[in-house]
Amino acid sequence: MSSTAEEKTVMKVAEEEVINESRRNFLKSMAFLSAVFAFSGILGIVRALGPIQMKIPEWPRIKVANIKDLKEKEPIIFNYPLENTPNILVKLGKRVTNGVGPDEDIVAYSQICQHLGCMVRFMPAGSSSEFPDRNLFYCPCHAGFYDADDGAKILAGPPLYPxxxxxxxxDSSTGDIYAVGMGPPVIFGKGPPGSTEVWRDLVGGKLVGGG
Structure with missing residues (x-):
């Protein structure tokens, strides 16, 4: 075969490879565009249907105590809103943040420390050398201190949230005290840290009162 014929053969093979590569790229592009259009169609259908609605459980309303049963700075432990989630109710003897009752001195907070979930305990003013003038909730696991007089805010230790x-x-007519809900942050860690969507904590649990 002459050199001219060989050159023509090589050129023809090269041209075929270029054509084949172009075809492959074209097919890849078409496949990608098809996927994009398909996804756009699905997205449009989802938007047309609207957001999926999740059922938000209602907070139960339960009687915790009667004011006649309370003694100043002697806490009562009760479970709420689930049967296995303890809280502390205490009459502090002075008007405080979140306080109810005739003297606005009765408060209740989750007993679950917001660090690693240990159980906090109540410490009356004068029982702590670190904060002698404050009523406290104290976590003995890692020395977390919360201010019982001011919304259970963090005073010291590793917790990140109150x-x-x-x-x-x-109820002033009967003296009964009811638990009717809970405030943020997330109580049991089922939602994102610091979330205010505390209703997530009711999902999958057994509510007090047989709910």
Whole structure:
């Protein structure tokens, strides 16, 4: 075969490879565009249907105590809103943040430390050398201190968030005190840290009162 014929053969093979490569690229592009259009169609259908609605459980309303049963700075432990989630109710003897009752001195907070979930305990003013003038919730696991007089805010230690408050109602006609809800942050860690969507904590749990 002459050199001219060989050159023509090589050129023809090269041209075929270029054509084949162009075809492959074209097919890849078409496949990609098809996927994009398909996804856009699905997205449009989802948008047309609207957002998926999640059922948000209602907070139970339960009687916790009667004011006649309370002694100043002697806490009561009760479970709310689930049967296995403890809280502390205490009459502090002075008007405080979130306080209810005739003297606005009765508060309740989750007993679950917002660090690693240990159980906090109540320490009356004068029982702590670190904060002698404050009523405290104290976690013995890692020395977390919360201010019982001011919304269970963090005073010291590793916790990043205050204790979630139990929302209380006081019936002045009977003296009964009811738990009717809870405030943020997330109580049991089922939602994102610091979330205010505390209703997530009711999902999958057994509510007090048989709910």
């Amino acid at each position: 204790l979630p408050p139990v929302k209380l109602e006081y």
